[in-house]
Amino acid sequence: MLPFLIRRLLLTIPVLLGVATLVFALIHLVPGDPAQAMLGDGASPQDIEQLRERLGLNRPLSAQYVSFMAGLARGDLGVSMRSDQPVTREIFRRIPATAELAFAAMAVAILFAVPLGIAAAVWRDTAVDHGAMTLALAGIAMPNFWLGPLLAIVFAVELGWLPVSGRGSPASLVLPAITLGAGLAAILARMTRASLLDELRELYVLAAAARGASRARVVLRHAFRNSLIPIVTILGLQFGSLLTGAVITETIFAWPGIGRLLIQSISFRDYPLVQGCILLIAVTYVAMNVLTDLAYGLLDPRIRLE
Amino acid sequence: MTLMPRVGAAIVLTTVAAALVGPLLMPYDAITQELPLRLAGPSAAHPFGLDELGRDILTRILSGARISLIVGIVVVSVSATVGVLVGSVAGYFGGWIDDGISRVMDVLLAFPGILLAIAMVAVLGPSLTNVVLALSLIGWVGYARLVRGQVLRARELEFVQAARALGATTRRVLLWHVVPTTLPAVMVQATLGMAGAIIAEASLSFLGLGVQPPTPSWGAMLNGGRAHLLDAPHLTVFPGVAIAVLVLGFNFLGDGLRDALDPKRLTLRSDG
Numbered sequence: 001m002l003p004f005l006i007r008r009l010l011l012t013i014p015v016l017l018g019v020a021t022l023v024f025a026l027i028h029l030v031p032g033d034p035a036q037a038m039l040g041d042g043a044s045p046q047d048i049e050q051l052r053e054r055l056g057l058n059r060p061l062s063a064q065y066v067s068f069m070a071g072l073a074r075g076d077l078g079v080s081m082r083s084d085q086p087v088t089r090e091i092f093r094r095i096p097a098t099a100e101l102a103f104a105a106m107a108v109a110i111l112f113a114v115p116l117g118i119a120a121a122v123w124r125d126t127a128v129d130h131g132a133m134t135l136a137l138a139g140i141a142m143p144n145f146w147l148g149p150l151l152a153i154v155f156a157v158e159l160g161w162l163p164v165s166g167r168g169s170p171a172s173l174v175l176p177a178i179t180l181g182a183g184l185a186a187i188l189a190r191m192t193r194a195s196l197l198d199e200l201r202e203l204y205v206l207a208a209a210a211r212g213a214s215r216a217r218v219v220l221r222h223a224f225r226n227s228l229i230p231i232v233t234i235l236g237l238q239f240g241s242l243l244t245g246a247v248i249t250e251t252i253f254a255w256p257g258i259g260r261l262l263i264q265s266i267s268f269r270d271y272p273l274v275q276g277c278i279l280l281i282a283v284t285y286v287a288m289n290v291l292t293d294l295a296y297g298l299l300d301p302r303i304r305l306e
Numbered sequence: 307m308t309l310m311p312r313v314g315a316a317i318v319l320t321t322v323a324a325a326l327v328g329p330l331l332m333p334y335d336a337i338t339q340e341l342p343l344r345l346a347g348p349s350a351a352h353p354f355g356l357d358e359l360g361r362d363i364l365t366r367i368l369s370g371a372r373i374s375l376i377v378g379i380v381v382v383s384v385s386a387t388v389g390v391l392v393g394s395v396a397g398y399f400g401g402w403i404d405d406g407i408s409r410v411m412d413v414l415l416a417f418p419g420i421l422l423a424i425a426m427v428a429v430l431g432p433s434l435t436n437v438v439l440a441l442s443l444i445g446w447v448g449y450a451r452l453v454r455g456q457v458l459r460a461r462e463l464e465f466v467q468a469a470r471a472l473g474a475t476t477r478r479v480l481l482w483h484v485v486p487t488t489l490p491a492v493m494v495q496a497t498l499g500m501a502g503a504i505i506a507e508a509s510l511s512f513l514g515l516g517v518q519p520p521t522p523s524w525g526a527m528l529n530g531g532r533a534h535l536l537d538a539p540h541l542t543v544f545p546g547v548a549i550a551v552l553v554l555g556f557n558f559l560g561d562g563l564r565d566a567l568d569p570k571r572l573t574l575r576s577d578g
Contacts, residue, residue, distance in 0.1 A: 018413030029429045141554040145512040146546030153539050240418025266428040278425045285418045
């Protein structure tokens with residue numbers, strides 16, 4: 001397992017370097033002078049020059065790149081234009097909210113999708129299967145920026161059961177978690193059904209049934225356990241879409257996480273903070289992919305040997 | 307052809323027709339405001355009601371369909387063309403060319419979903435052109451990965467080796483023999499990619515990073531409706547239905563195409 005782990009981690013290094021380079025390049029894609037863009041048209045030439053000095057924009061590109069990477073290595077992502085606070089502090093303050101939302105969304109997805117997928121596979125081609133898969137298709141087609149407001153209309157505005165927005169009580173997590181988890185639930189339900197159907201065709205399932213094992217035992221103890229590998233993989237790989245989805249969900253529900261911070265920093269043209277948020281989301285996504293690969297390697301020894 | 311792809315094709319064709327002729331047939335203009343009637347609910351004169359500035363929602367949905375389809379078509383065309391070219395070069399030549407291209411793809415794939423598009427539009431400024439540019443910049447990678455894998459297999463096929471043995475130039479082998487074998491898979495991906503591009507454009511417009519007012523866009527309409535969830539939910543409901551139905555249509559069509567073009571699935575179906 002160790003050589004597999006080392007190889008996988010080594011492969012990640014150039015990707016992370018590439019990600020950091022691309023994030024560094026972002027500020028230089030700003031049309032015209034980035035300092036002018038950040039301060040707006042009304043800024044005086046002195047203010048613009050001061051900002052250029054502060055951000056190091058008046059230095060050669062190579063020097064800026066070296067100092068950006070060196071700062072990154074020290075965990076220094078610069079200072080937010082708006083709050084004058086270090087970018088890392090701004091970001092770390094928001095991480096708990098996004099993590100809470102992402103894991104709650106994942107829990108919602110698993111709780112809805114796995115039983116739905118199992119039911120669809122066990123009662124294949126019946127009304128249960130068709131109903132479950134129609135629900136899954138609706139989940140895929142329904143963008144979260146529509147589902148969120150719809151849920152808010154019904155459960156917050158009409159019924160008054162849950163808060164419309166903000167983060168406070170556990171109840172405030174319900175609507176954002178369902179909104180963010182719905183798309184993942186839809187994919188997961190389809191994957192659970194397909195994966196379980198593949199396993200149910202295997203001879204060992206027939207053998208277990210022939211030995212007198214109950215239908216529930218055959219499905220849950222034998223077939224479902226073996227169908228877990230692709231399900232776990234999908235969960236890991238889809239974590240990235242949860243992070244991007246969080247940008248929209250947090251904006252809808254005024255959830256004070258990284259996604260909302262990103263959109264707020266974009267509207268304030270706070271580019272160091274934009275860079276920090278983008279970098280954090282990308283690095284988290286890469287880390288999740290590595291963890292998924294490692295989990296896959298643990299679950300299936302053939303992967304390690306490839 | 308089973309039922310779902312037919313339904314998908316019907317949805318897509320209807321939307322295309324509605325986008326082409328709908329705005330011409332409507333008695334209203336997509337940007338003309340009737341402020342006294344703002345937020346009015348559905349009626350015979352305005353079947354989907356009016357928005358926060360008194361504009362006819364049905365007219366704006368029909369005009370918004372044009373934006374969605376244009377973004378989808380341009381993004382998918384550019385992404386597929388670049389992806390097929392880059393992926394086939396990587397797969398056919400292998401070696402350092404493949405390594406270099408694969409590393410670039412790895413880096414771009416490290417940004418989940420539309421994150422890189424959000425970042426690009428954030429720095430370039432919100433506009434339809436920048437949305438198309440940003441989505442195409444990330445879109446080609448999916449096609450390139452798909453085509454690279456297909457080309458790796460195709461280059462070993464006998465007819466490709468025969469063409470090479472007969473003295474065909476590399477360009478001819480690649481363009482006339484190898485690339486055509488990848489096109490069915492690219493067609494499926496492009497159809498599903500239309501759904502992805504439409505959702506991505508709507509997401510960016512919803513976040514205020516896409517099409518700018520007063521140009522109608524489904525995502526921006528949803529964003530405008532958020533402030534009126536309580537008093538005028540129709541602002542949110544109708545653009546959302548439009549997005550969901552069109553995305554569903556492209557998904558049905560893509561799934562149907564995949565079933566029709568995938569020999570493995572054909573065999574399974576004929577067996578069972």
